[in-house]
Amino acid sequence: MKKLISLPESFISQYKGKNPDWGFDGLGYVVYLRTYSRKKPNGTMEQWWETCHRVTEGNFNIEANRLKEIGKWTDNRKEELVKEMKRFYHLFFNLVICPPGRGLWMTGTEFAERVGAAENNCWFVSMRPQPYGDSKIKPVLGLPNTPLPSFAAAFTFDNSMLGGGVGVNVQQKNVEQMPKVARKVNITFECITHHPDYNSELKPLGVVSNFEFMNFDSPILSIKDSREGWVRALSLVIDSHFIGSSSNIVIDLSRIRARGTEIKGFGGIASGPAPLVQMLQRVNEILNNRVGEKLTSVDWGDIIQNIGCCVVAGNVRRTALILIGDQEGKDFVESKNYNLEKNQIASQWRWASNNSVDVSEETDLETLRELAKNIYYNGEPGYTNINLSRNYGRIADGYQEGIDKEVEGFNPCGEITLPNASPCNLFEINIPKIHELISSGKEPRTLCEEVCKLAARFAYRVTFRPYEWEATRDVVYHHRRLGVGITGFTDWLLMKFESIDDPGIRYYLDSMYRWVQIYNLEQAYELEAEPSIKVTTVKPSGTLSLLMGVSAGIHHHWSKYMIRRIRVAANAPIVQMLKECGYDHEPVYQGVDQNGNPIYDSNTLVFSFPIAAPTAHLEGFKGSGEVPLQEQAANQALLANYWSDNAVSATLTFKQEEGKEEDKIEEIAQILDQYKGVIKSTSLLPHAVGTYPQMPLEEITKEQYEEMSAKIKKKPWEITGFNLVSEDDENLIDDCEGGACPIR
Structure with a gap:
């Protein structure tokens, strides 16, 4: 250009x-x-x-x-x-x-x-066979114009590595279009022994030396050191279970840059090949366990979640994922209930997505009560209403059949109604x-x-x-x-x-x-x-x-006065600037030893920023914990009616009270029922209560705020002479907590 x-x-x-x-x-x-x-x-x-x-x-x-x-x-x-x-x-x-x-x-x-x-911040794709077509990334197996099972996973992996979030529809109407798993596949990973990560990270994962391993009968994919190379490796692993004839594949990792190397294009630091190996091994295991069967919505969700784990492992990149399943899919609804034995191993990766179920205006109250019960105890699932999204812009403008008829889902934070891809x-x-x-x-x-x-x-x-x-x-x-x-x-x-x-x-x-x-x-x-x-x-x-210094989106401030804490590597250039300003700081707390004494890690510092809500002085101010659930939902509905023709992202919070569980579950169900023809997507979480050391957000009094503020001698932009380098600390903003999206 x-x-x-x-x-x-x-x-x-x-x-x-x-x-x-x-x-x-x-x-x-x-x-x-x-x-x-x-x-x-x-x-x-x-x-x-x-x-x-x-x-x-x-x-x-x-x-x-x-x-x-x-x-x-x-x-x-x-x-x-x-x-x-x-x-x-x-x-x-x-x-x-x-x-x-x-x-x-x-x-x-x-x-x-x-x-x-x-x-673009975020994306959406449906989990069904689709052709790659005239795309930059081409499949390793199969023709570009042939629908392939790997498409949605490859699309998710690609856009996640660009730092975007991805929503994935794993409803039965999509995953039932996938073929049965045709064969078990054995993968051998090989690498040159002088790769910087070989002995420390790759060999423990079973990666062999490419000098020791010779197999001329198996196809070998030498992964290019690029985003496209990683995506093609995933496509090969998935598609080889469905098409082609080989049950053995070899993947060479030698060209992938080592952990800690700078990424030139999008920016960031490379994670090395180890997270890719772990992800491909798990994906292969999921597929091998279903030979002769079709993968379920939960299985495809597990593949997507392992992609998310790979992307964030050891890298400055961040991603966010949402899986959209069926309201009647009990296994999907309960998939993040780790009290169930069947879900305990999968807890290693299922944290990587938020899960929602698709409802409609016809969803009955009893079904919503079951969802509300899971929401109360697990904070999930959220809900989406795809049918409402297809036939409505702003709700106040009324029913408009097919106004957005290609919508199949949402981005991870639920604010945009999206067609496939x-x-x-x-x-x-x-x-x-x-x-x-x-x-x-x-x-x-x-x-x-x-x-x-x-x-x-x-x-x-x-x-x-x-x-x-x-x-x-x-x-x-x-x-x-x-x-x-x-x-x-x-x-x-x-x-x-x-x-x-x-x-x-x-x-x-x-x-x-x-x-x-x-x-x-x-x-x-x-x-x-x-x-x-x-x-x-x-x-x-x-x-x-x-x-900007304002309340986030539709949400309320945490409190009138608060401390927001961020973690910074002790050797980061920004540390000198923050210290000179006068911000309180201490080493990161890591727990207690066997004698009950606190353990701190001096390699990471926690800085405390005293902040005041800009409306703290106004009559009627409410912190997020003071706003009734009904009022939060009414605010979301107001914006759905008169402002947003896509959707309104909101994390509605409720208080968990001992002895009042059934009452709160019923309140959640009634609100979901009341607004199922207005709100296109929403999520509900228990309001965080209690205290623990170095909380990201902590309510304080006006006097405490003024006392902390008085210690700050200079504003950060008044400090000169520092050659700051770009950072992206994962602890700067907690993942989607309080409705905050982690995507840069």
């Missing part, structure tokens, strides 16, 4: 060396540095103004190139687009609007221009910030419409990226689905309205929705492409909301 437009240096110079109003007393800046700032060619890290510069120009040049492609690129259009760029940059820099985390990390990079998937395409609007700027007179009342326009246009440009999977290209270029989201919802309610029943809420949400729609149609017409089939959502927004 050619760079046809850029922001003038005279404009950018106004922002150099400056910072926005970072969220939560500077925590937002620390999160930005550790998660989204990229290393520049000179070895230093981007500052915020540079990230905004890279992302803005990267996105707007997509439109410029499209206009040139269709013969509409003129000097006048260039001038208009540069003007829009300046306004977008300003609002982006000041955290009024923001691309998704993947957009912050990848937009404007050479990798994103080659791999369109790099800018399609991605999320997200964007974020900070509605408390809009309210603040308009109320203070710093921006006109038209700001709300303007940000809806800018958000819709940014996200739509992403749909013109090149995608490596043919199935993805087919659906993206036809549907061009967007997910323009709002965050800080509960802060906004408290700032602007007296109650959730205020008609002004519905008016604002409806107006914003229609602006997003209108500007999407306008842009689609200009770019001579299909308008988006759906355009709005509410995502979890855990990390971006920390940057």
Whole structure:
């Protein structure tokens, strides 16, 4: 892609060396540095103004190139687009609007221009035989245009290695299309003995020396040191159980880079070949155990979960997975109940996914009671309503038969309704910030419409990226689905309205929705492409909301005042900066010894950030543990009715009370029943109670907050002279806890 437009240096110079109003007393800046700032060619890290510069120009040049492609690129259009760029940059820099985390990390990079998937957070695929078609990744066995059993697993593995989350539909209607397992397969893994990981990690897994092992009768796959190479190895292992004639395969690992090596494309540190070996061994065992039979929904789920384990093992990459099964599939519903003996071994990998069951408007209360019982004791399953998603946009707009008829599932956080092989395409609007700027007179009342326009246009440009999977290209270029989201919802309610029943809420949400729609149609017409089939959502927004300093998505703050703790390697460059600022820190707690004395690991430090909710001073503030389950569900339903035509991601929490289990189970069932024709997806978890050392979030008093804040001598961005390197600590934001998505 050619760079046809850029922001003038005279404009950018106004922002150099400056910072926005970072969220939560500077925590937002620390999160930005550790998660989204990229290393520049000179070895230093981007500052915020540079990230905004890279992302803005990267996105707007997509439109410029499209206009040139269709013969509409003129000097006048260039001038208009540069003007829009300046306004977008300003609002982006000041955290009024923001691309998704993947957009912050990848937009404007050479990798994103080659791999369109790099800018998409999450994906969905159905577990049934499908052809690879004209995709970059080709199957090892079988023809590209022949439906193959490995497709969904390969698709999941590929996009997970790009750092995306994947939803997988393992309902019986899909997995019953898979053939029976035809044969048992024996795999031999071989590697050169001077590979850095051979003696320490590979030999203990049974990997043999390729000098000692010679088998000229078995096909040998030498795995290329790339994402594609790993995916092809998985496809070979799966498909060899169904097609072909060989019962023995040899996989050579010699070309795979060692653990700790830098990954050049997407970024990160390599895990070495050991996690791949472990995953392929388990997948092979699952298939071998079903010779002469079809794999069940649980079996295919186990394969997907082992993929997730492989991706996160020893690597800075993160992924999130959701499995969608049948409400009547008892084995699936109970698959994460580790009190059952049949599930105990599988607990080693089943943690890697969240599980949901698909319900409908016809699901009876008794079935929902059974689901509620599992939810109360296990925190799963969540639920999805695929039929509702196919026939409704916003619920308030009524039944529209087949408006989104190809939907088969959701992304892992449940905010986007998705057809097979399609991605999320997200964007974020900070509605408390809009309210603040308009109320203070710093921006006109038209700001709300303007940000809806800018958000819709940014996200739509992403749909013109090149995608490596043919199935993805087919659906993206036809549907061009967007997910323009709002965050800080509960802060906004408290700032602007007296109650959730205020008609002004519905008016604002409806107006914003229609602006997003209108500007999407306008842009689609200009770019001579299909308008988006759906355009709005509410995502979890855990990390971006920390940057902005607002409540995450639809969720409430944990409490008025709290400590958020993050773990950092003791030798990380950022440690010096945080110490100089004055943040409390201590070695990570690891438990107690046999005498009851605490054990600490000085190789990892835990830093404590005192933070205050921006609405803590307002009457009516409620921490997340104070909000009744019914009120949480009503908020989700409100947004499903008037804002989101995709879905609303929400983790509804409830309190477990001894002696009141049946009452709470009944309450959960009644709420699921009440909203089964409104809420397209949701999950429910017990509200975390109790205390333990170094909790990620801990409620404190105002006095404690002020005392801790007084010790902080400088803000993080005021510290200079540190050559920070990019990090991605898995403990920065807990996996999906409180509705926060782990995907960068």
